[in-house]
Amino acid sequence: VVVAQEAAAAASTLDELRAAIGAYEHCALKRGARNLVFSDGAPDARVMIVGEAPGRDEDLQGRPFVGRAGQLLDRMLAPLGLSRAENVYITNVLPWRPPQNRDPRPDEIAMMKPFLARHIALVDPDLLVIMGNISCDALLGRRGITRLRGNWAEAEGRPAMPMFHPAYLLRQPQMKREAWADMLAIGAKLRA
Ligand code: URA
Structure with missing residues (x-):
């Protein structure tokens, strides 16, 4: 973790941070992954979304x-006028796909956290959207998305909205109602 902290702190641009993660050899997930999954979207975005870890397609x-x-995430953002092309930036807690899409382990989350914290500082969004339990763990230090969602929290010194992960919404479509309410809260915060 100390090595990660130093490598993250030394990065003063997003390109440098991407390179620093690419050169980081201490996380075992890297060896099983095809590609580094760093980010997508607009680097000057006011909204930064933090997901869990790459899946097969992302890898x-x-x-x-x-x-x-x-694709579901994009469809939820569109009615608010939010898109990766213009005003949303997206990353994950883990930049490499875990084997067989298993949940990232707490030690892996902790090891890569300095890179995530630096990533957020460099993008400097007005607010964070925290997708799912792994991201809550990394950024809020606790799990329990069913209780946390819908309530503004604070992470990395800025407002953060925990939400159901879109992969969960694909399995439990009836929960989209809650997710949509949280999206509306995000839209209202951006206009405030
Ligand atoms: N799920 C995530 O959390 N992140 C991705 O990039 C894809 C699926």
């Missing part, structure tokens, strides 16, 4: 949220 393409969950 193949080297971009976050390009599979079915990502």
